[in-house]
Amino acid sequence: MAGNNYDIITIGGGLGGAALAKVMADHGARVLVLESENRFRDRVRGEAMVSWGVCEAMELGIYETLKDAGGWDIEYLEAAFGNNAPVRRHLRTTTEPSAPRFNFFHPDVQEALFQAASDAGATVTRGVRVKGLGLDGARKVFATVDGSEQEFTARLVVGADGRYSKTRGWGEFQTSENPDQTFCAGLLFDDMAAPDDTTHNFRVFYKSLNALLFPQRNGKFRAYLCYPTTWGEQLSAAKDIARFIDWSVEAGTPVEFFAGAVPAGPLASFNSASTWVEHPYRDSVALVGDAAGATDPMWGQGLSLTLRDVRVLRDQLINHDDWDEAGHAYAQEHDRYFTVCNTVQSWNEKVLVETGPEADARRAHVLPLWAEDPTRRLDTFASGPDHPIDETIRRRFFGEE
Numbered sequence: 001m002a003g004n005n006y007d008i009i010t011i012g013g014g015l016g017g018a019a020l021a022k023v024m025a026d027h028g029a030r031v032l033v034l035e036s037e038n039r040f041r042d043r044v045r046g047e048a049m050v051s052w053g054v055c056e057a058m059e060l061g062i063y064e065t066l067k068d069a070g071g072w073d074i075e076y077l078e079a080a081f082g083n084n085a086p087v088r089r090h091l092r093t094t095t096e097p098s099a100p101r102f103n104f105f106h107p108d109v110q111e112a113l114f115q116a117a118s119d120a121g122a123t124v125t126r127g128v129r130v131k132g133l134g135l136d137g138a139r140k141v142f143a144t145v146d147g148s149e150q151e152f153t154a155r156l157v158v159g160a161d162g163r164y165s166k167t168r169g170w171g172e173f174q175t176s177e178n179p180d181q182t183f184c185a186g187l188l189f190d191d192m193a194a195p196d197d198t199t200h201n202f203r204v205f206y207k208s209l210n211a212l213l214f215p216q217r218n219g220k221f222r223a224y225l226c227y228p229t230t231w232g233e234q235l236s237a238a239k240d241i242a243r244f245i246d247w248s249v250e251a252g253t254p255v256e257f258f259a260g261a262v263p264a265g266p267l268a269s270f271n272s273a274s275t276w277v278e279h280p281y282r283d284s285v286a287l288v289g290d291a292a293g294a295t296d297p298m299w300g301q302g303l304s305l306t307l308r309d310v311r312v313l314r315d316q317l318i319n320h321d322d323w324d325e326a327g328h329a330y331a332q333e334h335d336r337y338f339t340v341c342n343t344v345q346s347w348n349e350k351v352l353v354e355t356g357p358e359a360d361a362r363r364a365h366v367l368p369l370w371a372e373d374p375t376r377r378l379d380t381f382a383s384g385p386d387h388p389i390d391e392t393i394r395r396r397f398f399g400e401e
Contacts, residue, residue, distance in 0.1 A: 023311075054101070130167075284324070
């Protein structure tokens, strides 16, 4: 059994699990990555990293790996809300990190980070079915690997298995969730007739429709559509592609963007309500990324939060001999920045997403104030969650001074 002992086992080898494995292996830790997929496939998931997340990737030393895997710096963000004229923003000169956005094709980046973890010395495995956890002095992980039942032990187990994390349940973490408001649907297109240096954000308030376009390399674009759960149906498969395009145009996407565009991947959607764990560490199990806290993808924070989790957990593990202390220190810091993101998200939803007379009146009051002084809105979603969210800031956000 000595060969099955590790310092860290990550359950999940995606962005968070592979990045953590790489950076901890770089520091000499014995790391095992247990990944369920034999091959990373195109699925609807985050492929756009906001400016503060780019800085996290640089701090972790994986930015060049992401670029080499086809990552694409995006210099501009253009937002068109309702009947207002589009607002174009140069991100490198208007964000506190002074960084662009960064888009990529998720399977290629997963593959590159998985290989980088292996190159750093981590043991990486695919096609693994993790069956549960145990605790007998050290943490145990029970899994089926290549058809064989195996038991592994580690000082720390890290759940990096996404929004629907099984590790979260095995570790007996309690999950909180915001009320359902929107479904998020996504589809990859080839040959879309849109600018490849700009992320587009279109929104129609009275329908609570939000369409987003993220350019990738070689003429590819990932299109997302956020629409109310009250519409009742989750778009999926080829049968719903026409509706996806129609609703995207209703949200404000120019119809000519879709002229000649060819669907290049599966259409799928999911309930995008935020879910999170208070204090994502206990009994030698830590959660990172969406397993620890998944925000509504409409606001684009997921990838950046994942890399912040990895960096904070890495730093705490390196700086503490007692990894139980390190885990609690990580969880405390995670709760701080996740709470900022989740709170600012809920404030924005009251202005930009909610519908009805009360919401319309709120927008009529708040949006002109934001136009006059953009600092009222807070730049959390581009510049990061490193600011207070006290009552004074809330009142200024809503123009209640």
